[in-house]
Amino acid sequence: MANSDVNLVVQRGTVHAIVGENGAGKSTLMKTLYGMHRPDSGTVRIDGKAAVLTSPSDAIERGVGMVHQHFQLADNLTVLENVVLGSEPRKGVRLDFPEARRRILEISDRYGLDARPDVLVEELGVGERQRVEILKVLYRGARTLILDEPTAVLVPQEVDELFDALRELKSEGLAIIFISHKLDEVLKVADEITVIRRGSTVATVLPGEVTSRELAELMVGSELPTAETRESTVTDVAELTVSDLSLVDRTGRTLLDDVSFTIHRGEVLGIAGVEGNGQAELVESLMGMRHVSAGTVRLGEIDVTDWSTRRRREGGMAYIAEDRIRHGLLLESPLWENRMLGHQTVPPNSKGALLDIRGAKRDTERIVTDYDVRTPSIDVLASALSGGNQQKLIVGREMSGDPTMLIASHPTRGVDVGAQAAIWDLLRDARAKGLAVLLISADLDELIGLSDSIKVILRGRLVADADPATVTPEQLGSAMTGAEGAA
Amino acid sequence: MSGRFDLRRIALAVAAPVLAILFAMLVTSVVLIVSGNDPIVAYVTMFEQLGKPRIQVNILNSATTYYLSAVAVAVGFRMNLFNIGVDGQYRLAAMLAAAFAGTVTLPPVLHVGLTIVVAMMVGAFWAGIAGILRTTRGVSEVISTIMLNFIATGVVAYLLTPGRLAVTTQGSNNIGTAPIPPSGQVPGLSIIPGTTNLVFGLIILAIVIGIAYWFLMGRTRFGFDLRAAGASEPAAVASGVDVKRMIVYAMLLSGAVAGLVGMPQLLGSSYSYGLDFPTGLGFTGIAIALLGRNSPVGIAFAALLWSFLDNSSNSLEFEGVPKQAVLIMQGVIVLSVVIAYEIVRRYRIRIVARDVGRRLAAATSDKEVVA
Ligand SMILES: Nc1ncnc2c1ncn2[C@@H]1O[C@H](COP(=O)(O)OP(=O)(O)OP(=O)(O)O)[C@@H](O)[C@H]1O
Numbered sequence: 053m054a055n056s057d058v059n060l061v062v063q064r065g066t067v068h069a070i071v072g073e074n075g076a077g078k079s080t081l082m083k084t085l086y087g088m089h090r091p092d093s094g095t096v097r098i099d100g101k102a103a104v105l106t107s108p109s110d111a112i113e114r115g116v117g118m119v120h121q122h123f124q125l126a127d128n129l130t131v132l133e134n135v136v137l138g139s140e141p142r143k144g145v146r147l148d149f150p151e152a153r154r155r156i157l158e159i160s161d162r163y164g165l166d167a168r169p170d171v172l173v174e175e176l177g178v179g180e181r182q183r184v185e186i187l188k189v190l191y192r193g194a195r196t197l198i199l200d201e202p203t204a205v206l207v208p209q210e211v212d213e214l215f216d217a218l219r220e221l222k223s224e225g226l227a228i229i230f231i232s233h234k235l236d237e238v239l240k241v242a243d244e245i246t247v248i249r250r251g252s253t254v255a256t257v258l259p260g261e262v263t264s265r266e267l268a269e270l271m272v273g274s275e276l277p278t279a280e281t282r283e284s285t286v287t288d289v290a291e292l293t294v295s296d297l298s299l300v301d302r303t304g305r306t307l308l309d310d311v312s313f314t315i316h317r318g319e320v321l322g323i324a325g326v327e328g329n330g331q332a333e334l335v336e337s338l339m340g341m342r343h344v345s346a347g348t349v350r351l352g353e354i355d356v357t358d359w360s361t362r363r364r365r366e367g368g369m370a371y372i373a374e375d376r377i378r379h380g381l382l383l384e385s386p387l388w389e390n391r392m393l394g395h396q397t398v399p400p401n402s403k404g405a406l407l408d409i410r411g412a413k414r415d416t417e418r419i420v421t422d423y424d425v426r427t428p429s430i431d432v433l434a435s436a437l438s439g440g441n442q443q444k445l446i447v448g449r450e451m452s453g454d455p456t457m458l459i460a461s462h463p464t465r466g467v468d469v470g471a472q473a474a475i476w477d478l479l480r481d482a483r484a485k486g487l488a489v490l491l492i493s494a495d496l497d498e499l500i501g502l503s504d505s506i507k508v509i510l511r512g513r514l515v516a517d518a519d520p521a522t523v524t525p526e527q528l529g530s531a532m533t534g535a536e537g538a539a
Numbered sequence: 540m541s542g543r544f545d546l547r548r549i550a551l552a553v554a555a556p557v558l559a560i561l562f563a564m565l566v567t568s569v570v571l572i573v574s575g576n577d578p579i580v581a582y583v584t585m586f587e588q589l590g591k592p593r594i595q596v597n598i599l600n601s602a603t604t605y606y607l608s609a610v611a612v613a614v615g616f617r618m619n620l621f622n623i624g625v626d627g628q629y630r631l632a633a634m635l636a637a638a639f640a641g642t643v644t645l646p647p648v649l650h651v652g653l654t655i656v657v658a659m660m661v662g663a664f665w666a667g668i669a670g671i672l673r674t675t676r677g678v679s680e681v682i683s684t685i686m687l688n689f690i691a692t693g694v695v696a697y698l699l700t701p702g703r704l705a706v707t708t709q710g711s712n713n714i715g716t717a718p719i720p721p722s723g724q725v726p727g728l729s730i731i732p733g734t735t736n737l738v739f740g741l742i743i744l745a746i747v748i749g750i751a752y753w754f755l756m757g758r759t760r761f762g763f764d765l766r767a768a769g770a771s772e773p774a775a776v777a778s779g780v781d782v783k784r785m786i787v788y789a790m791l792l793s794g795a796v797a798g799l800v801g802m803p804q805l806l807g808s809s810y811s812y813g814l815d816f817p818t819g820l821g822f823t824g825i826a827i828a829l830l831g832r833n834s835p836v837g838i839a840f841a842a843l844l845w846s847f848l849d850n851s852s853n854s855l856e857f858e859g860v861p862k863q864a865v866l867i868m869q870g871v872i873v874l875s876v877v878i879a880y881e882i883v884r885r886y887r888i889r890i891v892a893r894d895v896g897r898r899l900a901a902a903t904s905d906k907e908v909v910a
């Protein structure tokens with residue numbers, strides 16, 4: 053039973069936050085409210101009337117809209133097409149796109165969502181995708197908005213913009229349910245907070261009454277972690293040397309412009325930037341998934357610029373991808389096959405050309421234990437795990453086999469405060485043993501706390517350096533948007 | 540608990556094809572009743588055929604061919620490649636292999652072995668063209684393999700004329716490649732008692748290919764890469780799979796197996812590629828791969844079923860039932876099984892998630908009792 057004894061009352065014109073550890077049943081509960089599962093018992097009331105929701109379209113009809121933890125947009129369609137998909141505007145039998153565009157722009161203006169109707173979704177960064185998802189829900193006339201971890205990869209400015217939009221929606225009488233693992237945010241935006249533990253609601257509190265520390269205790273029964281790196285372990289041995297890296301796409305747009313940096317063994321280099329400024333391209337270039345237009349990448353002493361992704365991985369590079377669903381998992385495969393993914397050519401997953409299934413399974417058991425992946429067995433499909441538990445599995449997989457270089461995009465995306473602390477500890481331990489890390493994170497506390505040095509990326513260029521010992525999240529935030537005089 | 544779960548997994552795997560077959564029988568029955576025939580009589584007649592040794596041999600023989608064809612298709616399906624060209628690949632391969640085997644003189648085992656190698660190479664080459672076109676020019680393999688089927692037909696017709704690769708058979712107006720001498724023939728097996736008809740010796744080849752296919756997909760790195768690329772291309776790329784190269788390999792492999800499709804018939808019965816050599820087996824393979832869901836065992840059952848339907852349909856004529864009823868049944872089976880598999884797939888994702896939730900909840904409450 054993912055949920056039992058859930059009591060939740062959400063008032064119109066309020067933001068109601070739901071918090072709870074990974075796998076507590078937050079997403080499952082929301083899917084029930086959205087008509088994707090039917091409750092075994094209990095009722096859902098909307099505007100005081102009992103509602104039996106048997107499908108998302110029932111929910112939409114009653115004004116309930118949901119933005120999922122993992123985006124559901126179709127990459128190869130435009131924003132406009134994505135928004136109208138499923139509720140196509142009609143004029144007779146023809147699709148009425150001008151009308152749809154007008155409404156989209158109207159909604160977008162009203163809530164400051166900055167929509168660009170004709171851009172392909174695949175060209176959008178996470179922040180903008182997020183806004184398109186919200187737009188889509190509003191377009192269908194939602195009066196109750198469910199947002200499942202909408203801020204997981206947003207940088208502070210984007211979070212603020214999102215919150216502004218939420219306040220606007222709230223003032224128009226919408227009810228908003230908001231799930232997040234970032235407790236400071238929750239305290240900032242919520243009017244009421246409900247804590248879920250093992251599928252049941254354990255408390256509902258007001259943000260003025262609790263601190264984030266107390267909230268964390270309610271959730272997991274443990275202390276709130278801090279991302280402090282203690283003593284420096286930076287050596288003077290270069291592990292990754294990137295020189296004058298440039299990347300130009302097929303249309304001639306410059307995605308990366310003359311990027312150079314060095315990461316030493318035992319060093320964590322943080323890259324700060326608003327999503328969509330070249331971070332994804334940088335990471336994919338470093339992993340050999342994109343062919344760079346100019347520049348070199350050296351791993352230790354060796355020039356790996358022309359190496360394939362596989363060779364780089366075998367050479368000691370590990371990779372935590374920003375989008376775990378797209379790049380990190382085979383959703384319909386069991387956990388132990390997902391353990392092999394990306395490491396299928398090395399022990400314990402294979403011996404020569406043959407897979408070592410027993411070895412892989414044994415090592416998956418180890419990861420599940422060490423990284424506290426909540427699962428009853430390693431034979432279940434990856435899709436059955438909660439988002440945070442999927443992430444823990446990926447982190448565990450990438451940290452195994454003693455990599456020398458870790459490329460980590462949002463490594464703690466969607467994991468709860470307890471697991472986040474554990475992952476930070478593991479990263480620090482590995483760093484002390486000489487692991488070099490390139491860290492990209494929207495969580496500026498994480499970035500400042502873990503990094504030995506920070507570079508700011510803006511429109512594909514590294515524009516500034518920041519010292520994590522002295523910089524504040526606010527200073528970093530303004531440097532990321534290109535404001536002068538920061539950092 | 541895990542035992543029950545496994546049972547359910549098997550039930551889920553079997554549910555879709557069984558439902559599809561039942562549904563197809565239902566539709567066929569309705570059609571038969573509407574056209575004034577008795578469906579019971581039709582089914583009883585067909586099932587009676589199963590008891591006849593001669594029919595049993597025929598079922599095994601066609602199933603052997605179908606199995607090879609379906610595995611060829613399934614290799615592509617496993618990474619989302621739709622090799623519609625198995626048909627052209629096996630016809631071209633069988634024709635060239637027949638011409639080869641009819642010309643050379645070699646000791647017995649080597650003769651058969653080399654003929655098979657030639658067939659696999661021709662099949663791989665023909666399919667490889669589609670793979671190269673896809674990776675270098677971005678041409679969909681669906682389009683290119685259809686085109687290659689037409690071209691194969693043309694090439695076969697061109698080469699299969701007297702003076703080129705064909706000879707005229709005495710006492711008939713059939714033409715075909717020079718007959719394969721006994722050293723290049725594969726003797727049949729008399730494993731079915733009560734008939735002088737023999738089962739293709741190359742049924743062994745089909746079994747070997749089935750095992751090899753299972754091993755390659757499930758136990759090798761190559762198979763893992765191939766399945767990963769089929770399951771999620773971006774994830775495969777991030778894991779270090781060179782997807783373009785895999786596309787070419789998968790097409791080559793699919794074509795090589797396709798090259799084998801004509802071998803049981805050629806080396807076990809007709810000994811020459813003539814105008815009457817069976818055609819269209821590649822399309823049957825697509826249907827069977829879908830029905831067998833690309834699994835080596837599933838395809839075996841599907842091939843046997845298909846073969847049973849084909850070989851028992853003639854008996855319907857004696858009862859005055861049009862044998863096209865079987866075609867309707869086959870068509871409905873394929874259409875409904877595709878839908879049924881998709882429904883079961885979604886159901887399975889849900890049920891596994893729910894099961895995980897239940898078992899996790901049970902595990903934590905157990906701990907609390909202990910603590
Ligand atoms: N219909 C269902 N019935 C019972 N359990 C389910 C059902 N669907 C999913 N589950 C299980 O419920 C558990 C909770 O998952 P859920 O995704 O709700 O967690 P979450 O609180 O959103 O965690 P995260 O913070 O990691 O996203 C999972 O183990 C999942 O397998």
Ligand SMILES: [Mg+2]
Pocket residue numbers: 078079080121200438439440
């Ligand atoms: Mg969730």
